[in-house]
Amino acid sequence: LLASCCDQLITHPNVVNASDINELPANAHYVEGSVLCRLLMMALEDAGLDGQTEKTGVVLGTAMAESLQMEKIWESHQKKNQPDHENNSRVIFPDQDINETVAAAFHLQGPSHLVSTTCAAGNHAIAWASDLLKTGAADAMLAVGADTISYVDLLGFSRLLLQAPECCQPFDLHRKGTILSEGAGALVLEPLNLAKRRGAEILAEVAGYGLSCDAAGPFDSRVKDIESLVIAAERTFQEAQCSPDEIEYISAHGSGTRLNDSKETLFIKTILGERAYKVPISSIKSMLGHAQGAASSFEAIACVLSFKHDILYPTINYKTLDPQCDLDYVPNEARLCRVNTIMSNAFGVGGNNAIVIFRRWLGK
Numbered sequence: 001l002l003a004s005c006c007d008q009l010i011t012h013p014n015v016v017n018a019s020d021i022n023e024l025p026a027n028a029h030y031v032e033g034s035v036l037c038r039l040l041m042m043a044l045e046d047a048g049l050d051g052q053t054e055k056t057g058v059v060l061g062t063a064m065a066e067s068l069q070m071e072k073i074w075e076s077h078q079k080k081n082q083p084d085h086e087n088n089s090r091v092i093f094p095d096q097d098i099n100e101t102v103a104a105a106f107h108l109q110g111p112s113h114l115v116s117t118t119c120a121a122g123n124h125a126i127a128w129a130s131d132l133l134k135t136g137a138a139d140a141m142l143a144v145g146a147d148t149i150s151y152v153d154l155l156g157f158s159r160l161l162l163q164a165p166e167c168c169q170p171f172d173l174h175r176k177g178t179i180l181s182e183g184a185g186a187l188v189l190e191p192l193n194l195a196k197r198r199g200a201e202i203l204a205e206v207a208g209y210g211l212s213c214d215a216a217g218p219f220d221s222r223v224k225d226i227e228s229l230v231i232a233a234e235r236t237f238q239e240a241q242c243s244p245d246e247i248e249y250i251s252a253h254g255s256g257t258r259l260n261d262s263k264e265t266l267f268i269k270t271i272l273g274e275r276a277y278k279v280p281i282s283s284i285k286s287m288l289g290h291a292q293g294a295a296s297s298f299e300a301i302a303c304v305l306s307f308k309h310d311i312l313y314p315t316i317n318y319k320t321l322d323p324q325c326d327l328d329y330v331p332n333e334a335r336l337c338r339v340n341t342i343m344s345n346a347f348g349v350g351g352n353n354a355i356v357i358f359r360r361w362l363g364k
Contacts, residue, residue, distance in 0.1 A: 035146070035184050036102055037105045053107045054110070055109070056109070057108060057141050058111075058142040060113070060144045061117065061297070062098065062115075062292075063147050064148070064152065098146065110137070110139075111141070116293070117354070119255070121296070122300065123300070123344065125144055126300060129143040129189045130143075143297070145296060146185075147291055149180050154180065157177075163180065164256060167179065170329070171254065171327075171329045175256045176256075177257050179289040181290060182292075183294050185294050185298045203308065207357040208240025208241070208357050209355060210232040210235030211232060212235070213351050214351025226263060228353055233267075233343075242341065244275070246341045247275075247279060248279065248341050249279065251303050251345065252268075252315075252329075253296075254284075255283075265326075277326075278328070279327075280335065281327055281328060283329070284302050287314075304358065311337070312337050313330065315330055339360070341359055
């Protein structure tokens with residue numbers, strides 16, 4: 001994929017043979033690293049950017065980073081009762097290995113950054129990558145979200161009573177929480193002029209983004225206060241030079257937790273007014289689960305594919321109307337519909353908020 005912020009876009013040619021990619025570096029045996037390298041092979045191939053690595057960079061968003069690897073190292077030390085410095089040079093926190101693995105595997109010499117803003121990290125990666133392109137620091141950027149499930153995740157979500165016992169039911173009256181999942185998603189972002197120059201197939205435009213923080217502490221995201229969400233939306237509209245009246249479809253954060261879904265519904269009503277009842281809203285977490293740092297990357301890709309296939313995704317497992325969540329959530333069945341402007345919400349634990357507006361590319 002390829003994307004644009006104001007003058008940058010999401011495209012999709014097809015040139016590279018994955019067999020031409022150099023052998024993965026030794027530390028790619030990490031689960032996250034190996035998954036990412038295979039994912040980015042496909043992304044770069046899809047975008048036709050093989051060999052153009054001197055000014056290609058990566059911003060990777062994650063919640064837990066190399067958490068599985070950290071747990072393996074910890075278990076190993078517990079069994080041996082002493083550190084094994086020869087085999088594990090980073091005994092405690094090997095988080096940055098993800099970026100190092102990606103950069104080494106593809107010889108990416110552009111900016112390389114890791115952003116850990118929990119469940120909003122994928123959208124933060126898109127925002128940061130877009131800014132780097134606007135400054136001229138890179139000619140192309142990989143905006144990536146990635147996470148795996150670890151014991152820490154499962155225990156944390158369970159202790160916070162956020163893990164549903166059976167299924168994720170966003171906006172349903174009887175919703176009981178989310179379902180953790182894992183994976184990685186990537187978009188290749190590129191300035192419009194460079195995408196046009198090389199004849200890239202442009203899929204969509206990243207029109208703009210808005211960020212905010214609840215500023216309430218690590219586990220108190222002011223769950224009943226939408227002030228910071230409205231601030232993020234206002235910044236998004238300003239950056240995208242877009243009116244709320246132009247929003248035709250919303251990719252919701254829609255985690256399936258009781259407070260989050262009612263808060264997001266109130267937020268949408270606040271920014272859209274009476275139009276909120278006419279704008280379709282989907283939560284693909286109902287189908288894919290909550291992949292934490294990868295969640296909003298999945299949702300960004302889904303937004304782009306909505307343009308391509310003229311489809312709105314269903315919010316499945318929806319059975320009973322919640323009076324506090326009374327909007328059009330595209331319940332249970334996909335809907336054929338052509339839209340030109342989509343808003344994608346991502347709200348992280350601790351109050352990290354990131355909203356991105358995507359536009360259909362009309363060839364201007």
